[in-house]
Amino acid sequence: MTRSSNETWTVTIVVPEDSSLDEAGETYDLEVGADETILTAARSAGVWLPADCQQGWCTTCAARLVDGDVVHPNARRYYDEDDEAGYILPCTAKPRTDTTVVVDQYDDFLEFRAANDRPPGNSKLDS
Numbered sequence: 850m851t852r853s854s855n856e857t858w859t860v861t862i863v864v865p866e867d868s869s870l871d872e873a874g875e876t877y878d879l880e881v882g883a884d885e886t887i888l889t890a891a892r893s894a895g896v897w898l899p900a901d902c903q904q905g906w907c908t909t910c911a912a913r914l915v916d917g918d919v920v921h922p923n924a925r926r927y928y929d930e931d932d933e934a935g936y937i938l939p940c941t942a943k944p945r946t947d948t949t950v951v952v953d954q955y956d957d958f959l960e961f962r963a964a965n966d967r968p969p970g971n972s973k974l975d976s
């Protein structure tokens with residue numbers, strides 16, 4: 850079922866126990882509009898998720914989609930294999946269903962991109 854763009858979806862943000870974020874171990878349910886990014890909605894609710902470029906380019910915001918569906922209409926660098934592996938970029942990800950994401954996955958995503966020969970490759974991995 851599709852909804853009109855003025856409707857909202859429930860996005861559950863899971864911050865892992867081992868995260869370095871102040872919110873480690875917390876879970877938040879947010880109402881996110883179809884035209885709103887998950888990052889924007891989280892920050893508006895006071896959940897300060899990591900981000901840098903906010904254009905779907907740098908991968909700083911990487912998260913894992915564990916349930917639901919999102920789209921990345923404005924991401925500058927997002928690949929089919931990212932989608933197939935369940936990685937999302939919350940700075941450009943907009944929900945299309947109720948959704949659950951695990952945030953703060955930057956390190957894992959860097960490894961994934963490098964293993965798939967996608968930018969930024971090995972350039973940001975610790976040697």
Ligand code: FES
Binds near residue numbers: 908909939940
């Ligand atoms: S903040 Fe750069 S890709 Fe999301």
